[in-house]
Each structure stands twice: as C-alpha cells, then as structure tokens.
Amino acid sequence: MNLSTVVPDIYQKLEMLSEGEALPLTEEDIDSTVAAMREALVSWATPRKRDTNFTVRMSNVGKPSRQLWYEKRDPAGRGGVDGATQIKFLYGHLLEEIVLMLVRMAGHKVTDEQKEVTVQGVVGHMDCKINGQVVDVKTASRFAFNKFRDGRLAQDDPFGYLGQLAGYEKAEGTEGGGFLVLNKESGELCMYIPDDLDKPNIDTKITDLLPALELDTAPELCYDPIADGKKGNMKLPKGCSWCKYKHDCHKDANDGQGLRTFKYSNGLTYLTKVVVEPKVEEYL
Numbered sequence: 001m002n003l004s005t006v007v008p009d010i011y012q013k014l015e016m017l018s019e020g021e022a023l024p025l026t027e028e029d030i031d032s033t034v035a036a037m038r039e040a041l042v043s044w045a046t047p048r049k050r051d052t053n054f055t056v057r058m059s060n061v062g063k064p065s066r067q068l069w070y071e072k073r074d075p076a077g078r079g080g081v082d083g084a085t086q087i088k089f090l091y092g093h094l095l096e097e098i099v100l101m102l103v104r105m106a107g108h109k110v111t112d113e114q115k116e117v118t119v120q121g122v123v124g125h126m127d128c129k130i131n132g133q134v135v136d137v138k139t140a141s142r143f144a145f146n147k148f149r150d151g152r153l154a155q156d157d158p159f160g161y162l163g164q165l166a167g168y169e170k171a172e173g174t175e176g177g178g179f180l181v182l183n184k185e186s187g188e189l190c191m192y193i194p195d196d197l198d199k200p201n202i203d204t205k206i207t208d209l210l211p212a213l214e215l216d217t218a219p220e221l222c223y224d225p226i227a228d229g230k231k232g233n234m235k236l237p238k239g240c241s242w243c244k245y246k247h248d249c250h251k252d253a254n255d256g257q258g259l260r261t262f263k264y265s266n267g268l269t270y271l272t273k274v275v276v277e278p279k280v281e282e283y284l
Contacts, residue, residue, distance in 0.1 A: 001108055001131050003178055007189045009106035025105055033101040036113075040093040044086075056213075058117070058124020061205065062163020064222030065212050070245035072213050091184075096127070096137045099182055099189070103130060117171035120206045126168040134168045134177035136161065145183040149190040153179075154198035158222070158239035166199040221249070225272040232275030241270060 016023055054072040081089075100110050113128045127137045138161075140148065147153050153162060161179065169177050178193035212219050222243075228235040236259070240246050251258050253272035260271045261283040268283060 003130060003133055003135065003176070003191055003193055006103060006106065006108055006130060006180065007191050009108065010102045010189060013102075013106050023105060025101075029101060029104060033097055036097045036100075037094050040097060041090070044090050044093060056122055056206075056209065058119075058122060058126075058164050058167045060160060061122055061124075061167055061202070061209065062157070062160025062165075062200065064158070064160070065209050065219040066222050066249065067158075067243060067245060068209065069213055069215075069218045070248060074245070092139045095139045095182055095184070099137055099139075099180060100128065103180070112172075117168055119167050119170050119202055122167065122206055124164070124167060124171075126172075129172075129174075129177075130180070132174070134165065134172055134174055136165055136168070136177075136179050138179055138181045139184050140181050142183060142185045145181055145186075145188065145190070148179055148181045148192040149188075151192065151194075153192065153194065156237070156239050158242060162194060162199045163202060163205055165194070166202040166205075169199075170202045218249070228269065228271060232273070233271055233278070234273040236270040236272060241268075246270060 013023060054075070056068070060068060060071075100113070104110055108130055109132075111129045111132075112126065114125045116123065116125050118124075126134055128135055138144075138148070147156055165177055165179070169175055175196060176193065178191055181190050181192060183189075223237045223239045225234040226237050227233070236246060236250070240249070243249070247259055250270075250272055253259050254274060260274055262269050262271065262278045263281045263283050264278075265280075269278075271278075
C-alpha cells in the first residue's frame with residue numbers, strides 16, 4: 001500500500017454510511033482514538049514553562065532564515081498566545097487524531113506517532129509514519145489547503161513545512177513522505193507528496209542557518225516584493241503578509257517611510273513601493 005491511495009481509501013470506506021452499512025471501526029480503534037484525544041486535550045490544558053530562549057527545532061528549521069533571525073531577537077514575541085489561537089491549537093490536535101483514525105479504518109498502518117528525532121542537534125517530534133513513510137498531518141484553512149492540494153507549497157511555504165518534512169525523513173532515513181491535510185472548512189482531505197527537488201537539503205539548511213542567526217545583519221529577504229497591478233506599485237507577497245516582523249524587515253520600503261498598508265476589498269495589502277496612490281483607505 002502506498003500513500004497515494006490513503007485518501008481514496010478513506011472516502012471509499014465512508015461511502016458505506018451512505019449505503020446503510022456500518023463503518024469497520026473496532027472497539028480497539030475507538031478506544032485508542034479516544035485515548036489519543038484525551039492525551040492531546042490534557043497536554044493542551046497543561047501550561048508549559050514559559051521559555052523566552054530561542055531554539056532551532058524541526059518545527060521552525062524550514063522557515064526563512066531572515067524570519068528566524070528576527071524571531072531570535074524578539075524574546076517578548078515568544079510569549080503566550082491569545083484565546084482564539086489556543087482554541088485553534090486544541091481543535092487542530094483533536095482533528096488530527098480523527099484523521100489518523102480514518103487512516104487506520106481504511107486499512108493503512110500508522111506507526112511512530114510523536115516520535116522524537118534529531119538531525120545535527122536539531123530536535124523535533126514527527127506526527128507519524130503511514131505505511132512506513134513519514135507523514136505530517138495538517139488541518140488547514142481553505143487557502144492553505146489549496147496550496148497542498150494543487151502542489152503549490154514549494155512556491156509559498158512561509159512556515160517551512162517542506163524543511164520540517166525533510167528533517168524528519170533525514171532522521172528516519174526515508175524518502176517519499178508527504179502531508180495528509182484536512183480542509184477545516186469543507187472536510188476535504190488530500191495527500192500531498194512533494195517532489196524531492198522541492199524539499200531543501202536539510203543538512204545544508206542547518207549548516208547555513210545556525211551561523212547566519214548569529215550575524216549582526218539580517219539575512220537576505222525571504223521573498224521579493226511583487227507587482228500590485230500594472231501601475232508600478234509593489235506589494236508584499238502572501239508569505240510576507242502573515243509575518244509579524246514585516247514592518248521591521250521592510251523599514252526601508254517607500255524611500256524610508258516603511259510599509260504602507262491599504263484596505264483593499266480582499267483584506268489588507270502592504271505596499272513596499274507606491275507610484276500611484278491606491279483609491280482605497282490607507283490603514284494608519
């Protein structure tokens with residue numbers, strides 16, 4: 001069995017409900033899923049010691065070096081998160097356990113859940129292996145889900161997911177792994193198996209990253225600005241728009257004025273160069 005059949009096999013099993021048949025869930029399946037969800041809930045509800053020391057881990061090693069450079073110098077930004085984000089963390093953990101239950105129900109083997117792995121001293125915990133391949137389970141918004149489904153993650157990966165997967169595979173000595181992703185809005189599933197050429201060489205990434213974080217000057221820009229229309233204005237790409245350090249990173253934009261933010265109909269747009277004033281409200 002290979003990863004490409006996981007989602008079709010899940011859908012095929014779920015069709016049994018529409019045909020009036022019970023799903024092939026054993027008491028053991030149900031008990032193990034409930035136990036895993038309970039463990040996830042307890043872990044989520046248990047406060048962790050607040051650590052303001054920056055550490056390179058598998059969960060962030062794939063992020064752009066410049067972003068991590070700013071993060072290392074922002075101890076206050078590594079504090080707590082707001083209530084809405086805590087809720088997102090909770091249902092993300094619980095939904096991932098449900099997804100793995102469906103994988104098992106569809107006849108695929110799930111092993112090595114939350115196994116600790118290390119590459120060049122960088123530590124992480126992989127989600128699992130499915131059929132012997134490393135798989136990272138994600139719950140995603142419609143926008144993020146489409147990047148996985150359409151194979152566009154390599155063009156827009158601000159959270160460094162490909163580097164994370166490459167690190168887990170390096171530690172395990174495997175290749176051909178992927179991402180099992182649930183669209184939180186529609187319930188749609190996809191299995192994205194990236195091409196090896198789209199994944200960074202994790203040894204080189206770590207070797208280059210660690211000394212770069214110690215430099216006094218930030219590494220090169222993560223993403224270049226892109227055109228905003230056809231009149232010469234330039235804006236941040238999506239990968240930069242979500243970053244909390246965008247204003248520090250682009251403080252020299254607009255001839256030293258910094259980013260200018262405008263309220264477009266589809267949300268805030270951050271302009272690095274304004275040739276023609278947009279005919280929308282500027283967010284000050």
